Amino acid sequence: MNKRKLHLFQRVAIPLGFLCLFFLAARFTGCDLAAFWKRRSHLTDLVADMIPPDFSYIRKILLPLFYTIQMSVTGTVLGAFFAIAAAPFAAANLKFPAALRRILRILIQVLRSFPALILALTATFLFGLGTFAGTFAITLYTFAIMTKLTYEDISAADPKPYLALCSMGVSRFQAYVHAVIPDIAPGFLTNALYLLEANVRHSSILGYVGAGGIGLLLNEKISWLEFDKVGMILLMLFLTVCAIEYFSRYLASLVRGERRIKKEHARLLVLFLAAVFVICTVTLSPPDFSRTSPQTLRNMLDGFLHPDWSFFFSTGKDGLFYLLLETVCIAFIGTVIGAVLSIPLAFLNTRRFVPAPVCFLFNLLIMGIRSVPFLVYGLIFIRVSGPGAFTGVLTLAVCSIGLLTKRFTESLDALDMRPYHALLAMGVRPLPAICHSVLPQLKPVFTSIVLYRFDVNIREASVLGLVGAGGIGAPLIFSMNQYAWSKAGAILLGLILLVWLIDLLSSKIGEQN
Incomplete structure (x- = not known):
């Protein structure tokens, strides 16, 4: 009977406590939906000013948009690569040294605490203004998130195949490559594709702190109240996100085995992805240490x-x-x-x-x-x-x-x-x-x-x-x-x-x- 009363108390007390916390936080932050509703015309007028967008402005958008995609692609690929290499050292069930595991987890926790914009601002002090600083920030941001997600996936995976290879004399890292990575690969690639889309949005605001991309242009046009140009920038971002979204879905379906393609088509796809990464990476602006x-x-x-x-x-x-x-x-x-x-x-x-x-x-x-x-x-x-x-x-x-x-x-x-x-x-x-x-x-x-x-x-x-x-x-x-x-x-x-x-x-x- 006491257990039933305790369970009933928890079912009532937890939602009530949550509601009280919600309303206290809403009051603390000054949430006022009535005032917002009264001033809603400011929002509708602003949206109306963006329509139709200034299509003649598209030529000036393309290069900053390329820089945004460039930072996203290079940063996501490098961050994911470093993450899958570092993750086994942070997973407890793979038996790597405990001291190394603690140090790596602390480092990941520290890096995860900072948004990409703060990492980019810090990078500009090290590497100067430009896309190199932005790419460095996106790489760190991706590395921190992907490493945590990956070592959590590794910890949830069955370690028996890995331990069996280790008992046969295979090195731990080789056993990780052959026994663990194939098991976690679908989840890892899905997370990386999800982060790629998110990184496009992060990269699009790094220009606010001088780290390249379309953010500086966007901030400038909003400040000058040129909302038809803002509408064009947002339209191009929307089309970019749509393209990445549908391409990511296609790749994810291949990874999960829901879709199959011919081997020659698979090779062409890999070559295309490799070419995109190489082009984005080699065209990055070099770091400028002259002002460091x-x-x-x-x-x-x-x-x-x-x-x-x-x-x-x-x-x-x-x-x-x-x-x-x-x-x-x-x-x-x-x-x-x-x-x-x-x-x-x-x-x-x-x-x-x-x-x-x-x-x-x-x-x-x-x-x-x-x-x-x-x-x-x-x-x-x-x-x-x-x-x-x-x-x-x-x-x-x-x-x-x-x-x-x-x-x-x-x-x-x-x-x-x-x-x-x-x-x-x-x-x-x-x-x-x-x-x-x-x-x-x-x-x-x-x-x-x-x-x-x-x-x-x-x-x-x-x-x-x-x-x-x-x-x-x-x-x-x-x-x-x-x-x-x-x-x-x-x-x-x-x-x-x-x-x-x-x-x-x-x-x-x-x-x-």
Whole structure:
């Protein structure tokens, strides 16, 4: 009886606690939907100004767009390559030295704490302005995420074939190549293709900090209120994301064995992919060390190693604790709103539940949402809701809708539909059938996807301050641009600890599901 009461208490208390936390965070971030609705005309007017786009501007977009794709392709391939080489040393079940495993995991945790924009800004101090710095940042960003995902996949894989080869005298790394990589290859390549698409969006804003790509052009046209040119830039990004999306789906279907092609066609495909990577890599702008100051680098390192502890422990509104709390609240509210809206959109985005024409329209809508960089959403929403944390919430909510709907749709496409069709055959209406047969199957998967998106939103919220959307981004970037390295070191340390705590919390919640 006590167990039943405890279970009932948990079923009631956890949702109520979650709702209380949601409303407290919403109040802390100043969420005001009524004020947003009153000022909605600012948003519709801005969108109207983008239509029709200025097609004559396309010639000036092509080269910066190529730089964006160049950084994405080279950074993703190099990051994924280094990740699959480093991941076995971080996996506990492959029996590599424990000290090496701990050091590598700490390094990955540190790198995962920083968004690509911050890595790119840091890289410009090392390599100068240009696409080399941007590519270096995308490589590090990809390496950190792919290494974590890969060593988690390795830890979940069956180690018996690997251990059998090791017992026969094969070296650990050779055993990893022959026994583990074939097992994790489909998941690894799927993750890499997913990151490639995400990196196009990351690369498109690196120009904000001088790291190349289309971001500088985009920021310039928004600042000059030339929204017809902004519309053309966003249209080109949309077409790029669509092309990458459909090509990634094709490659993913080949990897999973859902589609087969002739051997000669497979060779041509490999040669084409290799040629794209080589062209993107050899045409990168070389690093410019002429403006790299050894004294600046020493000051940077000294500041990072000796953070400003007075700022670190400050509890005022301009202190680290308040700014980190605001960042967490922005990410939390944005993720929750995005997750709630993504669930019905995911059902409308798959042919399993709606006719093909409806699915196609929603597919285009979701790709359109995903193709716009998150800082651009911030610059758009700030004209409606004004500067502050509420703008950050709106920005991350929309970004979460695009990415969560994609991942939810993929989960629905892999679903066992027999229980759902059985309920329909018994006369149950579609909505109750979904609630009783589909959602229970997807609860653990959806929870994992939402927790991952929350982790991503923490990093994205940490740079939204760049456009006045609250959080810790503005103080961090201003500190780095003003060479206040001790304050920047305190903020970076705070971000590392915050992402680490969120990671621990996500792991605990994931274990319970």
